[in-house]
Amino acid sequence: MGGSTKARYLRQLIACEGAKFVCIQETKAKELSDAKCYSLWGDNKIGWLHYEGDNGRGSLLSMWSKEAFSYTSHLMGKGYIVVYGCYLKSNLTCAVVNVYANCNLSDKQSLWAELSNIKATSQVMVWSLCGDFNAIRSRSKRKGSTGRVTIQMTIQARLRVSIHSLILTFCLIFPLWDVQNREVSDHCAIVVKSMDKDWVPKPFRTINAWFMERGFCEMGDLKVWNKDVFGDINTSKKRILQEIEVFDCQDCNGTLTDSDRLKRCDLVSRLRELDKKLDSLIRQKARASWIKNGDSCTRFYHSTLRWRRLRNEVKGVEVGGQWCEEPSTVRLEAKKLFETRFKSTKDLGVRLDAVEFKSLSAEDNLSLITDFTEKEIRDVVW
Known part of the structure; x- marks a missing residue:
């Protein structure tokens, strides 16, 4: 997050994907404030934890929406942030681990040994490990380097032995994975979803x-x-x-x-x-005018657009006493609402018997249909 370009990319990604939990590695920041995190997320209804690393190197940032994730506790150490809490939508107790593994072999071994001990002593069954492991699964995956592959299989074996079943459980709960393109970083952002919501596009007349x-x-x-x-x-x-x-x-x-x-x-x-x-x-x-001619204040327009979206957004409806966020159900209930509200009936319930309307007399009506005289035309024109 060393510049405005990366911060803008993060804001767009979070807003576009509707993120509920975000893990960022190598923030290069020694300190972070509420204002900075709120700016990245787009509102202040979030919780966050920051590990400053070694003078900004290896720093980590975990952020989550308080409306989707209920924070319980956390553990923090060199190369990791473990956040315990409850995923409110499914009432699922889980641990989200933000990881940055150093390229040094001994540091990697210490990191995974410490995380394995934390997992072994925890009662939480669902874990998600997100981050930069600085490892590849095979030599063919290595690009731009000819160095020795020394740690990949060690890490893969450790992952399979220690958390394979937990990762499998997590994949069953969040089955959709989407790898983003590289735009402002040499790494690709990974988006994990529990379901793919299709609200169909809104019509727009002129672009x-x-x-x-x-x-x-x-x-x-x-x-x-x-x-x-x-x-x-x-x-x-x-x-x-x-x-x-x-x-x-x-x-x-x-x-x-x-x-x-x-x-x-x-x-x-x-x-x-x-x-x-x-x-x-x-x-x-x-739907906002330029502040002045030529002023490309993109932050202003992004914030205005996000505010309008948040104000107009319908996240779900209550059906039979149960809250539902399924797009097809929401669209159906909205259709029923407007059908009920605007449905015509034989008896509109309107009575005008006692209302006296103003009317034109026969003389007034005759004056309206009589041809214009030459004098009247001259008076109007001259």
């Missing part, structure tokens, strides 16, 4: 970013052009990032040609154009 696309003025059918030509900005951005990552891997292996470098430069240029379109879309969705 200012359309005017930034070449050929927009000559397009025919707007719906077809938007789907086939303009496309989804986020999907296009992910595809470009994946292509850039392929070129980066070739560069690490020394197989990147000059023509491939030119292609990579073109992809970076297209990525910048997509970022501009995405910023325009965010400003428009925030």
Whole structure:
């Protein structure tokens, strides 16, 4: 989190994925404040723990939503933060371990020995280990280095022996895993979900970013052009990032040609154009005017947009005395609500018998349909 770019990426990732628990390694920060953590998360309904490491090196940060995770206690040591608590949605007692393993062999062995002892003396059955283990499973996974592989199988064996069954239990509870693209870091963020919620996209009539696309003025059918030509900005951005990552891997292996470098430069240029379109879309969705002409205050628009989303968000409904967050059930109950509220009936219950309406007399009606005289026209014109 050494700069604003990484902090902005974290805020976007947390907001986009609706994160409930976040583990960050190598924060490079000696101290953190409530204000900094609240800024990263987007609101103040969170708990957090920070391990400062060795003068910022190997520092760790664990953050969680108080609405989703109830904190009980924690343990903290060199290279780890263990947070005990209850996952409120399923009333599940669990331990979330934020890990950063040093590259030094003896330090790794000490770390895993200490974590194994903590696990052995704990009554908690569900554990999640998140972080940077600084290890690979095989030589073929190593990139950009020719050093000896000395610790990988040791760590894998220790993991299998000590926490294999617990990780299996955790995978059954949180079966969805999504590895993000590398954008601002040399590591990939991993998103773990218990279920994939599809709320279907909301309709939006006009997008200012359309005017930034070449050929927009000559397009025919707007719906077809938007789907086939303009496309989804986020999907296009992910595809470009994946292509850039392929070129980066070739560069690490020394197989990147000059023509491939030119292609990579073109992809970076297209990525910048997509970022501009995405910023325009965010400003428009925030429904706020520019503070002044040319002021790209993205933090203001992100906070405004997040505030609107939090205010308008429907997380779930109560059905038969039970709270439900399943998207299909929420949509069905919302449909029933509006059908009931706006359903027409034969008897509207409105009586106008005693109401006296003003009416025009026969003389007034005749004056309205009589042709204009020449004198009346002259008086109006001159």
